[in-house]
Amino acid sequence: MVQPLLELRGVNKSFGVVHVLHDVDFAVYPGQVTALVGDNGAGKSTLVKIIAGIYGRDSGDYFFDGNKVEVHGPRDVAGLGVEVVYQDLALCDNLDIVQNMFLGREEKKGVGLDEITMESRARETLASLSVRTVKSVRQSVASLSGGQRQTVAIAKAVLWNSKVVLLDEPTAALGVAQTRQVLDLVRRLADRGLGVVLISHNMGDVLEVADRITALYLGRVAADVSAKDVTHSQIVELITAGRSGDLGIAENPLTADV
Amino acid sequence: MTTDTDTPSAPSPAPSGFDSDNAQAATIRDSAREYRDRLRGGDMGSLPAILGLVFLFIVFSSLNDKFLTTYNMANLVIQSGSIIVLAMGIVFVLLLGEIDLSAGVAGGACATIIALMLIDYDWTWWAATLAGVAAGALIGLAIGSLVAFLGIPSFVVTLAFFLALQAIPLKLIGSGGSLRFNDEVLRGLSIKNVPVTAGWIAAILIVVVFAALSMWNYRTLSAKGLVHKPLGLVIIRIVVLGAIVLGVTALLSANRAPNPALFNISGIPWVLPVVVVLLLFWTFILGRTRFGRHLYAVGGNAEAARRAGISVNRVKITGFIICSSMAALSGLLAASYTGKVSPGSGGGNELLYAVGAAVIGGTSLFGGRGRAIDAVIGGLVIATIPNGLGLLNQASYINFLVTGGVLLLAASVDAISRRRRSSAGV
Numbered sequence: 001m002v003q004p005l006l007e008l009r010g011v012n013k014s015f016g017v018v019h020v021l022h023d024v025d026f027a028v029y030p031g032q033v034t035a036l037v038g039d040n041g042a043g044k045s046t047l048v049k050i051i052a053g054i055y056g057r058d059s060g061d062y063f064f065d066g067n068k069v070e071v072h073g074p075r076d077v078a079g080l081g082v083e084v085v086y087q088d089l090a091l092c093d094n095l096d097i098v099q100n101m102f103l104g105r106e107e108k109k110g111v112g113l114d115e116i117t118m119e120s121r122a123r124e125t126l127a128s129l130s131v132r133t134v135k136s137v138r139q140s141v142a143s144l145s146g147g148q149r150q151t152v153a154i155a156k157a158v159l160w161n162s163k164v165v166l167l168d169e170p171t172a173a174l175g176v177a178q179t180r181q182v183l184d185l186v187r188r189l190a191d192r193g194l195g196v197v198l199i200s201h202n203m204g205d206v207l208e209v210a211d212r213i214t215a216l217y218l219g220r221v222a223a224d225v226s227a228k229d230v231t232h233s234q235i236v237e238l239i240t241a242g243r244s245g246d247l248g249i250a251e252n253p254l255t256a257d258v
Numbered sequence: 259m260t261t262d263t264d265t266p267s268a269p270s271p272a273p274s275g276f277d278s279d280n281a282q283a284a285t286i287r288d289s290a291r292e293y294r295d296r297l298r299g300g301d302m303g304s305l306p307a308i309l310g311l312v313f314l315f316i317v318f319s320s321l322n323d324k325f326l327t328t329y330n331m332a333n334l335v336i337q338s339g340s341i342i343v344l345a346m347g348i349v350f351v352l353l354l355g356e357i358d359l360s361a362g363v364a365g366g367a368c369a370t371i372i373a374l375m376l377i378d379y380d381w382t383w384w385a386a387t388l389a390g391v392a393a394g395a396l397i398g399l400a401i402g403s404l405v406a407f408l409g410i411p412s413f414v415v416t417l418a419f420f421l422a423l424q425a426i427p428l429k430l431i432g433s434g435g436s437l438r439f440n441d442e443v444l445r446g447l448s449i450k451n452v453p454v455t456a457g458w459i460a461a462i463l464i465v466v467v468f469a470a471l472s473m474w475n476y477r478t479l480s481a482k483g484l485v486h487k488p489l490g491l492v493i494i495r496i497v498v499l500g501a502i503v504l505g506v507t508a509l510l511s512a513n514r515a516p517n518p519a520l521f522n523i524s525g526i527p528w529v530l531p532v533v534v535v536l537l538l539f540w541t542f543i544l545g546r547t548r549f550g551r552h553l554y555a556v557g558g559n560a561e562a563a564r565r566a567g568i569s570v571n572r573v574k575i576t577g578f579i580i581c582s583s584m585a586a587l588s589g590l591l592a593a594s595y596t597g598k599v600s601p602g603s604g605g606g607n608e609l610l611y612a613v614g615a616a617v618i619g620g621t622s623l624f625g626g627r628g629r630a631i632d633a634v635i636g637g638l639v640i641a642t643i644p645n646g647l648g649l650l651n652q653a654s655y656i657n658f659l660v661t662g663g664v665l666l667l668a669a670s671v672d673a674i675s676r677r678r679r680s681s682a683g684v
Contacts (some may be wrong), residue, residue: 074565074567075567078567086565088561090559090561090562090565090566091559091562092554092555092558092559092562092563092626093558093559093626094554094557094558094559094626094627095551095554095555095558099551099554099555103551103555103562103563103566103568104552104555104563104566104567104568105566105567106548106551108548111547112542112546112547113546113547113548113551116478116479116482116484119484119485120482120484123484136485137485138485142679
């Protein structure tokens with residue numbers, strides 16, 4: 001098996017008395033789409049925020065490219081080449097596409113901004129992702145459709161030669177055609193050799209693009225399987241009950257002695 | 259548009275994916291259509307203010323033949339100076355989606371400090387001005403820190419500062435007193451004029467530099483196949499700017515003395531170059547620097563800015579510092595105009611006029627939208643109302659009613675256009 005690009009081992013996280021993550025292991029491989037599934041409250045968002053460096057870990061190790069790394073905040077994580085595309089997109093409506101893609105990392109020329117370089121690079125990135133749906137890179141983001149906004153958010157993550165991209169519910173608010181575009185884009189990201197994490201509630205999407213599936217159940221990893229080895233109903237059982245046949249957590253963690 | 263005969267040929271297409279990109283703004287007609295769509299979508303910019311200004315000019319000039327005299331126009335320039343500068347500062351906090359109710363009295367307090375430095379300590383004008391601006395920056399730092407770190411709504415923080423800052427001039431001057439403000443240079447900002455030749459040279463320089471930069475920008479962008487305005491529009495902009503700059507210069511260079519045989523009053527009042535320099539400086543900061551971009555980002559979506567690694571608190575505090583520093587300059591201009599500083603300076607309508615000016619000019623009360631030029635256009639509208647009504651010998655209550663009405667109108671336009679924007683998605 002190839003070495004994971006990003007790996008968490010034995011991660012625990014509590015908020016006060018609530019133990020949210022129990023010894024979670026999670027790995028992202030280059031060129032693969034890893035789906036992170038789980039019911040509401042299973043700990044998906046917490047795990048993503050730990051990967052993104054927004055939350056610290058109570059225990060457990062963070063590996064990148066096989067090396068143990070210390071991350072102390074979102075900047076460290078971005079420095080490693082890990083980008084997170086959040087569900088609420090984090091785009092500024094009043095800025096245009098180029099301005100959003102370079103937000104916080106603007107290119108400078110002397111004291112001013114280097115708009116020419118930024119626009120050229122934004123175009124290159126969008127073109128390399130075969131994005132053809134936006135009319136102009138100088139359009140304000142407010143005028144874009146949901147799918148286009150998602151595309152811009154993903155392109156923003158790719159612009160920085162990132163190695164791992166985490167997508168939090170990228171298709172949740174999209175129509176059929178737009179979902180198609182975004183899923184194609186997700187696949188292209190993986191084909192470029194990036195490690196892609198897809199967090200989704202939509203099993204259709206997951207089975208379509210994911211190579212691996214990690215199911216969380218009440219803060220534990222219920223299964224970490226290859227997508228072609230499981231069926232739709234097995235994933236649903238893993239999400240809702242934590243196990244499915246011989247897959248999953250052996251005992252019900254609610255009743256087991258932890 | 260009748261001038262689309264000089265439509266440039268469409269430049270070479272972009273690498274890929276944006277075939278419609280260059281074509282989109284390749285002709286003036288397309289640009290006009292795009293602009294109309296933006297207006298329909300609720301993105302009015304400064305258009306209501308410009309129309310309002312034209313309307314006021316037509317009304318006042320038809321009611322009183324003194325209104326359009328060069329003497330009165332020069333007066334208007336001098337009167338609008340302090341409102342415009344204050345409004346320019348307010349634009350920065352409005353861009354953040356915040357408000358600074360204390361800017362007016364901050365200006366009064368800083369003007370008091372400047373006057374005291376001049377009178378009691380015999381400082382030269384620039385040192386005194388620097389002290390006043392530093393005091394303003396300190397006030398802004400305090401307000402910004404309270405808003406950013408404690409999370410108190412800026413409305414409340416600045417209301418507290420509005421009350422507390424009135425104590426400074428009262429303590430320093432004493433109730434009922436006033437400080438004369440007759441420094442050669444600072445008072446001269448309002449009562450002296452730029453030599454006519456120097457004024458013309460500066461005006462021509464501005465037009466030439468603007469034209470050169472616009473053309474250079476156009477050529478670079480079109481050569482690289484990036485998004486750019488059509489050549490015709492670039493030329494129209496240069497012509498319009500040239501007409502305004504040279505027209506105003508010509509107007510103010512004429513002898514405007516009421517009795518031209520006896521006196522010669524001509525040249526641009528020194529206030530105007532001060533405003534122009536501030537306008538150019540802040541336009542550059544807002545449009546072309548990283549800080550400016552971050553200011554818009556924080557005003558548009560603070561959470562997005564934070565996730566992009568922008569220090570939201572630092573941007574906010576800097577915005578308040580700029581606002582209060584500009585308020586200090588505005589207080590200076592107001593003192594220069596009246597020739598004195600009294601304990602009530604800046605405590606009147608100054609602030610609401612300035613907020614009104616910014617909003618009328620097209621800066622949104624909801625954050626994320628606005629430019630430095632908005633303050634200039636809106637400030638002219640606000641200053642024109644008392645100027646014109648004064649010539650009509652109207653009771654001053656009318657002045658309050660009209661100004662209040664205009665402010666309400668501007669805020670309504672802002673709110674409605676915001677709603678249309680969110681539905682039209684422009």
